[in-house]
Amino acid sequence: MSQLDRISDPTGVAPSSRYSHVVAGRGRQVFVAGQVAFDENGQLVGAGDALAQARQVFANIGHCLAAAGAGFEHLAKLTVFVTDIGHLPAVRTAWDEALGTAHAPASSAVQVAGLFQPGLLLEIEAYAIVPEPGQSS
Structure with missing residues (x-):
């Protein structure tokens, strides 16, 4: 049994x-x-380029998760901020490339007026749950 229960x-x-x-x-x-x-x-x-940015964002999330001893399979929640809701298909493509379809976290998507630096099209924050030693993953 997975350490995360996912209910779609x-x-x-x-x-x-x-x-x-x-x-x-x-x-x-x-x-x-x-x-x-x-x-x-x-x-x-x-x-x-929303797709190129989304791919870099998911690569960065992967690096951050790895630094904490986690992987995409441990994701519980993603919050996606886009400057244009039209960027969501690109986010979904990069999401599918990074996560596949087996590990569907909870998620929210929000269009924002802007991000902290011009040129940024999206930002994604993540929450994961990693099994404790001896706990099955």
């Missing part, structure tokens, strides 16, 4: 194939600050 179709709520409405689990909590499309040198990746 709770009674009374429209089912989802892309995300889970509810994710519950036991273990160490990991919070990843909002990640943007900066490479390891702080340079913007994919100016004007």
Whole structure:
């Protein structure tokens, strides 16, 4: 059994194939600050290209999770901030590439007027639950 229980179709709520409405689990909590499309040198990746930025953001999330001893399979919740709701298909493509379909975290998507630096099209924050030593994953 997975350490995270994912429920995509709770009674009374429209089912989802892309995300889970509810994710519950036991273990160490990991919070990843909002990640943007900066490479390891702080340079913007994919100016004007939502897909390139989304791919960099998910790469950054992967690095952050790894630093905490976690992986995408431990994601419980993602919050996606986009400057244009039209960027969501690009986010979904990068999401599918990074997470696949087996690990559907809960998620929210919000259009915002802007992010902290011009040129950034999206930011994603993450929450994960990692099993404690001896706990099954």
